[in-house]
Amino acid sequence: TDVLADTALEVIPDSVAVLPFANLNPDGENTLFALGLHDEVINQLTKIRSLNVIARNSVLTLVDQELPLPEIRRLLRVESVMTGTILFADSQARINLQLLDPTSGVSFWAGTYEADIGNLDAMLEIQSDIALHVAEALEAEIRQSEQALITSRPTESFEAYRYNLAARNAHYQQDYAMEWSLVKQALELDPNYVDAWLLFASLNTVLVGTPLPGMSSRDHFELGLQSAERSIELAPDNSQGYALKAVALGTSKDWEGVAEAVDTLLNMDTPLSELKYVSLLLLCLGDFDRAIEIYEANLITEPLNLYGRGFLMAALEMAGRREDAQREYLIGEELNPVWWGDTVNVFLALGRDDALRDIDDLVGISAELKALLHRVDEPEAVRSAVFAYLDKPDKISAEALFYSALAAHIGELEVSVQLLRESLQDVWTGLHWYWLPLFDEARQLDSFKQLLNESGLVDYWNQHGWPKVCRPLEEGFSCDWTAY
Template sequence: MNAEKYSPPSTEVKSIAVLPFVNMSADVENEYFSDGITEEIINALTRIEGLKVIARTSSFSFKGKNIDVREIGRQLVVSAVLEGSVRKVQNRVRITAQLINAADGTHFWSKNFDRNLEDIFELQDEISLLIANQIRENFGHFNIQEHLVGKPTKNMQAYELYLKGHFYQLKWDADSIREATKYYEASVALDPGFARAYYGLVQSYGLLAAWGYMPAEEGFSKATHNFMIAADIDKSLPEYGMSFVGRTFWKNWDFQPTYTQLCETLELYPKYTDALEAMAELFLAHGYWPQAEEYIRRAMDVDPLSANHYYTLANINYYQRKFELALELVEKALYINPEFVLAYELKTLCLIWLNQKDIFEAFISDHENAATKRLLFKVINGSKKVLPSATIEEWREVAKDERQMVPYELFILANANHKEEAFELLKEYIEQKRGQIINFRQDPSLEPLREFDGFAKLHCSNFEYQEVEKVSTDKTADSKPSRSELDVQMKKLMDFIDAEKPFLDAQLNLSRLAGSVQLHPNRLSFLINEKTGMNFNEFVNQFRLAHFKEIAVDDKNAHITILGLAYESGFNSKTVFNAYFKKIENTTPGIWLKQARQ
């Protein structure tokens, strides 16, 4: 990797990674449930504006790995990490969760939950809100909605079937996706109003059809059928936008509606990585390089360990003929996911264009189509320009192979003395609207075909993009209090603290204090941050520290230990007390007290 160009950003303060909850159930097959709970919490937290939440792909890359939480925080560039476990027994579920400071590995919140399965959505909402509040209290202000998790279905059995379908779909192989369709179909049979299960069917049938693992007409027909049902039920879900885009973009090459829908989806879900990546791919297909890179960078910010995102960024550079940088990026994608087939193909093309023969030979030696790849290498880098007529005749039918990942035969013909045959073959691919050549306008392997008068007319894109000046739209600006209102609220808060000393309560939290001074928790969090520059815990701990120092030097308390004095001052953790004391006083409590009593 080029460290100067792709060095990671510094840790963001208000940020979290939710690691896969461990399945503690006796049945190992309940892993689908613990994975599903984890993803639901990730999705819930993602709804909070101002909180960076690492996407599922990157969080789940640590599944089953014994890696220090501080290292995970460094790799994902977050300040907090959530760990947990799930135990499901019949109709009961027990969830444990621990929130950890990624900087030093200390636990600053933990809780156990024991509920009926029927209450699972309320439990997901409760956990998500508690986590969000803890991050806000420890790292700074952001607004939190009243609820983060809705109730997508009233049928718990349908929900469990959906989670099983989603679990198999995310394995991303044909057999697993076929298995996913069975669970999704069973889910909607139990609850015909369960939109998310229908969208699961849309994606699964669409993938099977696009990959050639079921007849295209049948697969796309089933996907469309389920899409129409799902859209009638709920268009507000992000899956609606991506299902719509899957049809308009990849199936129909209808780019303007794709762009409109992606804009609408990202307006509602600005951190939705599938939409960000799709937008990058849309701009890539039309040669808008800065815009393509901007969107994939936004996706990588919340999903830094996604092989797909590195692959897309590599593609953006490949199509600009920045082959060395593209090779670095695609190797990163393969490091993250060694079984990423498309990344193997892109690396092959990079090695060909860089004329790295020895590395190329070693890399493709065990590939099934190694002979075809060698021929492309010779055509581009050598003197091989004429092919046997039998080979050309054989390749006339190659466009019918729906499982073909990369049209190597087309590339060979285009760069040899058979450009007319290549042009006719390209027309076939475009008539089929094959995803493999959706970027044909930018493809370096098709550069020789640009000399044909009809090249620009092969497909007329309806995409029109105009740079629009970005205007800052602060959604909370209208509701922000004036400076004079803040002053009044701050005086009320300080008067209450002076009179009631609420900081002596070790269980004091933002919501409880907000109720005491009759402010909404969002408003109190904003007030403290705006007027003091502190987060909630820093604000409260300053009073606890002042109280500790006052009672510690009082002779009548000489028989009480330092930790006992800290607890009497409202601190509920030895680690938190010591760390905060040293941060403020630049010494340990013991040394300070010894000096103060002299």
């Protein structure tokens, strides 16, 4: 079923998608400039809150499919599209841009810029000029503070700027080791470079779960937290620093610190779409409804944020909205047949006793585990494999979570909790999985309650109020809540 077509979603008001600029004479250096300019124009436009700017990854996913403009408009629900070309001659670049109505293809704004790509001042001036002219063409309201932010100079070092651009490109290629090295060099050249500190904070938070060779989860946690705090020190009005600090604190079960950072974000009147980093923390805390609200807001400008849509599926299932969860899965399947939602759907299907789908498309797990998932209706085979895995000395976090789910599915509840514990590997944000219906019975075990006590969530709830997933008793607490 074409869910997107059947839904007939309305166009997002004041929305624009910036397509990659065509590089008319590409080589290694020119390609990095073209990629960087596209990225920077999106970043500058995103600073204008009255605009809904489609995220880079969502745009690139559709462009890579070579879809026509009307189809891009349908999938992204945008009012306007920016296209452009770049022609290089030695150190000079001519940039031709236009804004189009994606339905008719008619241009309603065009601009031409000449740039010296070896001059930082010229580069920054062009980026801010493009953003301001586009906003004017779209009749967007620009606050004085936003205009000051757009025209401000992010760094005094052209080399640091280039390293940060290259680091962001490495991030999009998921080359995290290269990204780590490049952004670190940018910070060595300019220790006051806020954008680089934010990138370093985000990267190290991701790497807590999968550390780089020679580093530990603790190393990445400390670097992520230090980087977020440094960005806050340099730019206290930038909400992203507080969001990244909250995520770093959540991985180390500092829920008081998480709550403080989230309160700061709310007091800053941060748009919901910019709270995407904290939505997973809210799931851990049992606040499903607020997490759903954030995921849905984020998907307006990041419709192809496949991780966000997958986590939204999980949150909807936790909140007892199974039909909505299934709808999000079908939308994700239409947008990209191989995606994170395939993994989430395994956990949802096991809890529903539904047939598993797309097992062979799952990423990050072994062929052995995929073969076992194909035999999920053979409880003795599953039980034997689960206990064999339990005896393994070294476990991969993602696989341990799958085996925890399989153990719960066949009624080996104590084993399920033990494997959940091993899957966490000191990254406590993984606890959110256990609010899924699949784990309803396992949540009632004393071993799970002990794990919750160790996580710090019980102390936090005693101070700030209990969510619906658990409730205090005269002695201890119970987690006998179920969504269905």
